[in-house]
Each structure stands twice: as C-alpha cells, then as structure tokens.
Amino acid sequence: MDTNTNDSSKLYLVPTPIGNLEDITLRAIRILKEVDVILAEDTRTSGKLLKHYSIETPMLSHHMHNEHRMVDRIVDRIEAGETFALISDAGTPAISDPGFLLSRACIERGIEIDCLPGATAFVPALVNSGLPNEKFVFEGFLPVKKGRQTRLKLLAEETRTIIFYESPHKLAKTLGHFETYFGENRLVSVSREISKIYEETRRGTVKEIKEHFTDHPPKGEIVIVLKGNTNK
Structure with a gap:
C-alpha cells in the first residue's frame, strides 16, 4: 500500500544550500518552520542555517553513524502523527549523504515522502x-x-x-x-x-x-x- 494511514504526517527531504545561504527555496524555509522535527546530519552546521532564517524547529542528529538504529523509532513517530524533515549538511539528502535508509523504511510502511527540488553539487x-x-x-x-x-x-x-x-x-x-x-x-x-x-x-x-x-x-x-x- 502506497498511502499513509495518517494524512497529517509525512517525511520531507529538504535540500539545503551547498554554499551561499540564499540558495534555498521559499518552500524549503516554510517546510522547515512547519514540521515537528528536523533531522540534521550535523546539528551545529544546520543550526547556522536555521538561525539565519529564524527557524526554531527542534532538531535531532541523524547521520551515517546512527541512522541504522534510529530509523525504526523515527518511522514509528511519523506513523503516530508527527511530521519530519530530513536535511544534510549541504545539498539534497540521500545523494552521498544519509537519507536512503529512512526513505526506504517509510516507503515500506506506507508513509508519504515529499522530496523538494533544490541544491545539489x-x-x-x-x-x-x-x-x-x-x-x-x-x-x-x-x-x-x-x-x-x-x-x-x-x-x-x-x-x-x-x-x-x-x-x-x-x-x-x-x-x-x-x-x-x-x-x-x-x-x-x-x-x-x-x-x-x-x-x-x-x-x-x-x-x-x-x-x-x-x-x-x-x-x-x-x-x-x-x-x-x-x-x-
């Protein structure tokens, strides 16, 4: 089944600037402000971007060293009604960065994924x-x-x-x-x-x-x- 049982929750894959902080879409900024949680490869790096755009959404660290053990817990939370956005340090998640495992797990459990267009090197x-x-x-x-x-x-x-x-x-x-x-x-x-x-x-x-x-x-x-x- 390809549709989520909870229409209010989903996973957003949000590209972030690879250099100039202006290289981000208006939609990406809005999504990052509206979701319940932002999954960030490095919360210190992403914190600079969020501060620049006055985004106060809570962050969780999600990187190559912990993604395997975090995936099930994140998917459980999305199924329970929360909405997550995944960002990498720069560029589009899952392109030589974390994101594939979480995306695959969401698809397997019928959770909607929305990948925004944006920066990639x-x-x-x-x-x-x-x-x-x-x-x-x-x-x-x-x-x-x-x-x-x-x-x-x-x-x-x-x-x-x-x-x-x-x-x-x-x-x-x-x-x-x-x-x-x-x-x-x-x-x-x-x-x-x-x-x-x-x-x-x-x-x-x-x-x-x-x-x-x-x-x-x-x-x-x-x-x-x-x-x-x-x-x-």
Whole structure:
C-alpha cells in the first residue's frame, strides 16, 4: 500500500544550500518552520542555517553513524502523527549523504515522502564543465581501497560523461588513477567550493589538471566531471 494511514504526517527531504545561504527555496524555509522535527546530519552546521532564517524547529542528529538504529523509532513517530524533515549538511539528502535508509523504511510502511527540488553539487559542476551532458553517470565517491581498481577498469569503457565526488586531499591521487585507467589526454573538469566565495572550475586534460592541483593543493568540496570514452 502506497498511502499513509495518517494524512497529517509525512517525511520531507529538504535540500539545503551547498554554499551561499540564499540558495534555498521559499518552500524549503516554510517546510522547515512547519514540521515537528528536523533531522540534521550535523546539528551545529544546520543550526547556522536555521538561525539565519529564524527557524526554531527542534532538531535531532541523524547521520551515517546512527541512522541504522534510529530509523525504526523515527518511522514509528511519523506513523503516530508527527511530521519530519530530513536535511544534510549541504545539498539534497540521500545523494552521498544519509537519507536512503529512512526513505526506504517509510516507503515500506506506507508513509508519504515529499522530496523538494533544490541544491545539489553535481548539477552545476556538470553544466559548468562544458562536457556532454545529455547522458551522464553519477558515481559519487569511488571505493577507498577494496574495489577501486575494479571499478576504474569498468568505467574506462563508459561512453557517457562520468561524475565523481572527491575530498580535496585525495584529488591529485585520484587524478593519477585516472591517468592510469582513462589516459592522460582524457578531458576532465574539476569544480570546487561551488556557490562559495572561492568557487573555481578547472578544465583540461587529466594530466594538466592533475599537475595543477599537485602544485596547488585544493580546499573545499570537490566534483570531478570526466568525459566518457569516445574512442570505442
């Protein structure tokens, strides 16, 4: 059954700004003020956003280390009549952030979910890259160790544009792996600090971009957009 037995309660997935605090919708602000509880990945980070918009809704911490044990209790509360909003530190919940487990549990128990449209890092990075965007693959974070080599070998044959997330201290190493598996001349675009003061996008070959960020260690959130294999 796909409809909730309590029409007054539901789960909202609410995107939050990835940089500039103005990158939030009016509807998102209203929802965050109206729900009973806000589930936040980091209550300290989210507290700054809520304070900026005078949102006084109570928060509960909901992150990758506690979501497994919290899911059933949250769903029970929603079934009892409460309305929850889930937010991550930045961007859309469940996109490389907590949210999937709770969403799945709500669906399994017939609770309505409403995901608001809004900020996510990979869309502006893809558009800014100048690479083909009519078809693309979102990979998120590559495996740290086990499975990384296997995954890169498979992606070497991918013809669509590929999008990755990466941490700044691993960027140069990852681009080195790209040289090995995709070739040094494959085109790539690296965007960092999207929607923030020091936003930057660098475009070029894998070799050129790796050399740049080896000489200029980056800071901030990183999105890598890689051209697909067009030599097949």
